[in-house]
Amino acid sequence: MRHLAIAAGLLMATQAAAQTPELTVYTYDSLATEWGPGPVIEAEFEKTCGCDVTFVTAGDGAALLSRLRLEGARTEADVVLGLDTALMGAAAESGLFAPSGVTAEYSLPIDWTDETFVPFDWGYFAFVGLADGPRPTSFRALADSDASIVIEDPRSSTPGLGLLLWVKQAYGDEAPAIWEALADNIVTVTPGWSEAYGLFLEGEADLVLSYTTSPAYHLIAEDDAGKTALAFDEGNYMQVEVAARLASSDQPELAQQFLQFLTGEAVQSAIPTTNWMYPAVIPDAGLPEGYETLTVPTTPLLLPVAEAQAARDAALEEWRAALAK
Amino acid sequence: MHATRGETQAADQFPARRRWTAPAPTHGPGALAGRLAAGAVCLALVLPLAAILWRAATENPASVMGLFRLGPADLAALRFTLWQALLSALISTLLAVPVARALARRRFPGRGFVITLMGAPFLLPVIVAVLALLAVFGRGGLVNEGLTALGLPAIRIYGLHGVVLAHVFFNLPLAVRLILQGWQAIPAERFRLAAQLGLRPAGVFRLLEAPMLRATLPGTALVIFAICLSSFAVALTLGGGPAATTVELAIYQSFRFDFDLTRAAMLALIQLALVAGAALVSLRIGRPAGFGSGLDRPVTRWDADSLPLRLIDGAAIALAAAFLLVPLAVIVLNGIGGLTRLPASLWPATLNSLEVSLAATATTMALALAMALARRTWVETAGLLPLAVSGLVLGTGLFLLVLPFAAPATLALPVTVLVNTLMALPFALRILAPVAARIEAEHGRLADHLGLTGLARLRLLTLPRLRPALGFAAGLTAALAMGDLGVIALFADPQQATLPLQMHRLMGAYQMQAAQGAALVLLALSFGLFWIFDRWGRAGAEA
Numbered sequence: 098m099r100h101l102a103i104a105a106g107l108l109m110a111t112q113a114a115a116q117t118p119e120l121t122v123y124t125y126d127s128l129a130t131e132w133g134p135g136p137v138i139e140a141e142f143e144k145t146c147g148c149d150v151t152f153v154t155a156g157d158g159a160a161l162l163s164r165l166r167l168e169g170a171r172t173e174a175d176v177v178l179g180l181d182t183a184l185m186g187a188a189a190e191s192g193l194f195a196p197s198g199v200t201a202e203y204s205l206p207i208d209w210t211d212e213t214f215v216p217f218d219w220g221y222f223a224f225v226g227l228a229d230g231p232r233p234t235s236f237r238a239l240a241d242s243d244a245s246i247v248i249e250d251p252r253s254s255t256p257g258l259g260l261l262l263w264v265k266q267a268y269g270d271e272a273p274a275i276w277e278a279l280a281d282n283i284v285t286v287t288p289g290w291s292e293a294y295g296l297f298l299e300g301e302a303d304l305v306l307s308y309t310t311s312p313a314y315h316l317i318a319e320d321d322a323g324k325t326a327l328a329f330d331e332g333n334y335m336q337v338e339v340a341a342r343l344a345s346s347d348q349p350e351l352a353q354q355f356l357q358f359l360t361g362e363a364v365q366s367a368i369p370t371t372n373w374m375y376p377a378v379i380p381d382a383g384l385p386e387g388y389e390t391l392t393v394p395t396t397p398l399l400l401p402v403a404e405a406q407a408a409r410d411a412a413l414e415e416w417r418a419a420l421a422k
Numbered sequence: 423m424h425a426t427r428g429e430t431q432a433a434d435q436f437p438a439r440r441r442w443t444a445p446a447p448t449h450g451p452g453a454l455a456g457r458l459a460a461g462a463v464c465l466a467l468v469l470p471l472a473a474i475l476w477r478a479a480t481e482n483p484a485s486v487m488g489l490f491r492l493g494p495a496d497l498a499a500l501r502f503t504l505w506q507a508l509l510s511a512l513i514s515t516l517l518a519v520p521v522a523r524a525l526a527r528r529r530f531p532g533r534g535f536v537i538t539l540m541g542a543p544f545l546l547p548v549i550v551a552v553l554a555l556l557a558v559f560g561r562g563g564l565v566n567e568g569l570t571a572l573g574l575p576a577i578r579i580y581g582l583h584g585v586v587l588a589h590v591f592f593n594l595p596l597a598v599r600l601i602l603q604g605w606q607a608i609p610a611e612r613f614r615l616a617a618q619l620g621l622r623p624a625g626v627f628r629l630l631e632a633p634m635l636r637a638t639l640p641g642t643a644l645v646i647f648a649i650c651l652s653s654f655a656v657a658l659t660l661g662g663g664p665a666a667t668t669v670e671l672a673i674y675q676s677f678r679f680d681f682d683l684t685r686a687a688m689l690a691l692i693q694l695a696l697v698a699g700a701a702l703v704s705l706r707i708g709r710p711a712g713f714g715s716g717l718d719r720p721v722t723r724w725d726a727d728s729l730p731l732r733l734i735d736g737a738a739i740a741l742a743a744a745f746l747l748v749p750l751a752v753i754v755l756n757g758i759g760g761l762t763r764l765p766a767s768l769w770p771a772t773l774n775s776l777e778v779s780l781a782a783t784a785t786t787m788a789l790a791l792a793m794a795l796a797r798r799t800w801v802e803t804a805g806l807l808p809l810a811v812s813g814l815v816l817g818t819g820l821f822l823l824v825l826p827f828a829a830p831a832t833l834a835l836p837v838t839v840l841v842n843t844l845m846a847l848p849f850a851l852r853i854l855a856p857v858a859a860r861i862e863a864e865h866g867r868l869a870d871h872l873g874l875t876g877l878a879r880l881r882l883l884t885l886p887r888l889r890p891a892l893g894f895a896a897g898l899t900a901a902l903a904m905g906d907l908g909v910i911a912l913f914a915d916p917q918q919a920t921l922p923l924q925m926h927r928l929m930g931a932y933q934m935q936a937a938q939g940a941a942l943v944l945l946a947l948s949f950g951l952f953w954i955f956d957r958w959g960r961a962g963a964e965a
Binding site for chain 2: 130251253284286298414
């Protein structure tokens, strides 16, 4: 009965929406929760667009892309918010996305030239641990130490895939040897970031693969300055989170407007304390207090999209072979 | 010498030797309903798989040719999956025997509560249970603290043994309950006769308990084997790395990493074939014991009154309770602090979960009852197959089926009910089927003579005697549906979350404490539902 009521309500809502254009945004789960930037993005964009923003969520970036590929041209999505640099190759190959037309003064540590994908935030992958715990300064030093780490599986998690590409870019053909050396430091490999971070907070390992911005959450939201992220001599791999508009969208102009809006002040000033990542464009007021305490890696690493896409499968096989022994 | 002769005579007098098995109904509404239900279940499993294959074929026809090509990594995953599932099933089942025996032959204050509490671990979301187990067995866990205090080396939980430990933690309670049900099916009169004949515990075991175990254990092990076959998060997290890759993880990888639908469908077919094969083997071994009927007198165990046996039973119950309850206590303690941090959005999600849970309980019980009363091997096998189908494959297939007709989000809750129904059905059926068969074997002939058929037979004979099993099955279904993350993640929009999904979202947003609070709410509600249904069932019988 209630579902009938919901269905009837939706029907009426659809008719009402004939006057108000609707913008359907696919995004990952934690972005659309009340702690994420989702509510701010929705409220701020609706103030000016004369439209109705609807979020539809999937687990994470990879799940989003899978879903869009399953739906193909039939998708209701106008915009996808939350793919990342590791998925961009596959996303571009799918042919589902149209050029963004967005211009912005990005504050990324790299040049951004892609015309389809719009960066909205970014971060460095890093091992995060207690301030008074072990602090190795490179993968080799980590492998030689007896520090224990929890990492995520590249097959099921975005940070896991980032780590795979990190080691690959830093060490190339030596990557398998690094993995073999790291094998005895790895306590376990988890399916996703939440499990890994949960295990770390429970004290199961000294270090966890996360972001350099993770300590900011503990500092700003919990008033806990006891966590730190490690900069590695090889450099730290970057993750840039991107949005794009669907070629099949029936609201191309609105979608374009939304992408431009993402790089604007309203969204960018909310990013650091909702998504706990660096904003893609530095907001007028600068970064929030506490961000100045974060570790800043000296060398940003990021494989060009095509190279990352090409290296992925072989790197995964090396990883699996080295750790499955 | 004397005792031996006594036992031989006793054996001749036990009805087990003159077994009468009721023929399965071949006509009438009962048989038809069961077959229709089984047909519907098969369809609900096959259509989503077919949808995925169809999609793979239309997108990339060449890929379907590679359907049965398995690489060395796939074979390794298959080997590990089978091995851990087999170990988990055997160990859970064997450890459950002394616990169930102790609970069957002892009466003590709080026994009913212990039996109900045994159900709790089975109902926990995976990540909650894993973190709770780590608080006990992990690096800084209670066990290691104890060992360090005693100057002993620490244990390391990660590896095959950790995976099996977690699976035993999850499934031991289920095994205990299923085996206990078998013990309770031995009529009190048999134990009385055994006592009159002066049978020792060994004799009672050989003549009464062993045939019962032979009938009960294969089915129990089968269900657990099938559950563990699709394990993924437990296996990976506690397995310690890619050596612990299961087929389910490979399916996950095909969808997300490779976007290879053909491969996902192929791996799902392999899982299905494994469970179907195991089901046929176990249903063949586990033939009914046939103790004949009794007058439902309370069971008195004259054979088990000695002090050593009482000590053994006491130890079995205490160890099992500690193994299961300490991690649960950790969840409760950790959760209390998070209760004040729960966001308002948790409550609509909780309501959604309750709705899904109750709806799934109604549909599951209707299907399971129809299928249990049909009493046919193929119907029972069909009822077990959902255990083998990966939730991700099922969800994705249903997603593809729904897509041409409606926006998936509008059907999120009905689809979740459907999937939860399918996932709970094997357990409900495993609980109901043996009891239904026994009712027919014991009372079927009399009912036939009296011309008691159709609904009257259901109302007067079957349902009253099935009530404890119905209550247990309904409780388990309700709790499973409450805690299942399953397909909702594929379909939901932010407004339609369920409680487990909301808990995962909290974890994903650094809100670990709030997530622990949500886990406690989830545990309390799942357990509450389980308790209400189970109590209702057991109120009708001494159990």
